[in-house]
Amino acid sequence: MSELMKNPRVMRKVQAELRDKLAGKPRVTEDDLSDLKDPNYWDDAEVFRLERFANSTIDFKGMDMEFIPFGAGRRMCSGLAFAEAIIDLLFSTLLFHFDWELPCGMTASELDMIEEMALTVRRKNDLHLRPILRVPQTQTSSALLFCERAQTSSVFLF
Numbered sequence: 001m002s003e004l005m006k007n008p009r010v011m012r013k014v015q016a017e018l019r020d021k022l023a024g025k026p027r028v029t030e031d032d033l034s035d036l037k038d039p040n041y042w043d044d045a046e047v048f049r050l051e052r053f054a055n056s057t058i059d060f061k062g063m064d065m066e067f068i069p070f071g072a073g074r075r076m077c078s079g080l081a082f083a084e085a086i087i088d089l090l091f092s093t094l095l096f097h098f099d100w101e102l103p104c105g106m107t108a109s110e111l112d113m114i115e116e117m118a119l120t121v122r123r124k125n126d127l128h129l130r131p132i133l134r135v136p137q138t139q140t141s142s143a144l145l146f147c148e149r150a151q152t153s154s155v156f157l158f
């Protein structure tokens with residue numbers, strides 16, 4: 001907002017674009033902004049399709065501006081290397097050893113995806129899952145111990 005106030009030309013441009021697009025509407029809703037990932041850069045921009053990154057040369061470390069999960073520039077995430085290592089290890093461990101079920105016969109289409117805006121965007125409601133052990137461990141890891149303990153109480157809070 002500070003930058004927009006300092007640059008009235010940009011402020012006017014953004015406002016004109018919004019007012020043109022939302023002409024006649026009483027307020028802005030999330031649906032009105034659904035094309036903010038830009039379909040010029042992403043096929044099916046609104047679809048969760050992890051494969052899109054499999055053979056991609058797009059850099060997520062702040063070099064390619066269409067994809068900056070850790071931000072970019074001087075104030076970008078200083079935990080990037082740590083997060084990258086931990087998330088790969090954690091998710092690979094969870095997905096390798098366990099299948100995952102929604103509780104009480106709930107289907108994927110019934111799963112609520114409501115988000116809550118805070119310092120970061122997160123799920124509004126906890127994700128309750130049931131882990132089913134498929135590949136038992138041969139060595140103890142803390143992630144597995146956690147899941148195995150959760151498995152005994154049948155519901156896993158994520």
Ligand code: HEM
Pocket residue numbers: 068069070071072073074075076077078079080082083087
């Ligand atoms: C998936 C995991 C993570 C994501 C997606 C993420 C994302 C981000 C983003 C988008 C920013 C703001 C960057 C900007 O303003 O341009 C940020 C800042 C920051 N992150 Fe992360 N982050 C993650 C994990 C972590 C971890 C594990 C740590 C610490 C161990 C960490 C420490 C920080 C710090 C200290 C900043 C502030 C940097 C500054 O303002 O100079 N982050 N992060």
